[in-house]
Amino acid sequence: MKFASKTDSARGFTLIELLVVIAIIGILSSVVLASLNTARSKGTDAKIQSELRSVAVNAEIYYDNNGNRYQTGSTAVTSCTAANTLFTSTNPNVVQIIGDLTSASPAYDPVCGVDATGSAYAISHRLTSPATALYFCVDSTGKATTTATAPTGTACP
Numbered sequence: 001m002k003f004a005s006k007t008d009s010a011r012g013f014t015l016i017e018l019l020v021v022i023a024i025i026g027i028l029s030s031v032v033l034a035s036l037n038t039a040r041s042k043g044t045d046a047k048i049q050s051e052l053r054s055v056a057v058n059a060e061i062y063y064d065n066n067g068n069r070y071q072t073g074s075t076a077v078t079s080c081t082a083a084n085t086l087f088t089s090t091n092p093n094v095v096q097i098i099g100d101l102t103s104a105s106p107a108y109d110p111v112c113g114v115d116a117t118g119s120a121y122a123i124s125h126r127l128t129s130p131a132t133a134l135y136f137c138v139d140s141t142g143k144a145t146t147t148a149t150a151p152t153g154t155a156c157p
Contacts (some may be wrong), residue, residue, distance in 0.1 A: 041129035047104050048125050049095045049136050049144075055123050056138045058093045062086040063140075069118030070140065078152075080112035086121060087112050101125050113154045120154040 023047055063070055063086070071077065071085040080087045080098050101110045108126040115121075124137035127146070137156035138144045147157045 008024070038069045038129070044104055045129050045136075048101060048127060051101050051104070052110075052123060052125060052136055052138045053144060055094055055097050056144065058091060058097070059086050059121060059140065062091050062094070070121040071118040074116055075120075076116040076154075077114045078112070080110050080123070082112070082114070084102045084111075085114050087114075087123075111151065113152065115154045122151055122154045122156055124151040124156065126150075 015061075045116075059070060066072060066086075071082075073084040077085055082088065087098065088100075089095055097112055098112075105125065106129050108128075110123055112123045112126045113121060120140045122137060122139035124135045127134045127136055132148065133150075135147050135150055136145070137147060137151040138157045139154065141155065142154045145156050149157055151157055
């Protein structure tokens, strides 16, 4: 018959050791999750900027195909769904991009504008990562910029 010795009982981990390891794992995972949220919002901002640059490319194609105008009407527009503009269903690529922008950042809507002559446009969207409100804007002059003021009209500030 074998009796338990002191060396047999010292083989396992104590409760304190296990709790310390679990606490360390918890702290490390919270740091990783905080970093992940920052990376996610920076990724969303990169997507917003990429999508708006795609609008600029599609706007120039629309301009060339529609008599050198960004709209076929004669009224200034301030809506991303305004009829007879580069933002409508006659331009499915831009409609898809605007939908992508809305789903990427549902808390904010893109802001679009075309002047009454159809010769200028601008589109902007709020970025998600900075603590202060920043906007990314592209316009018909080729400007693509980040600004602290919400763009309005048909030119980026």
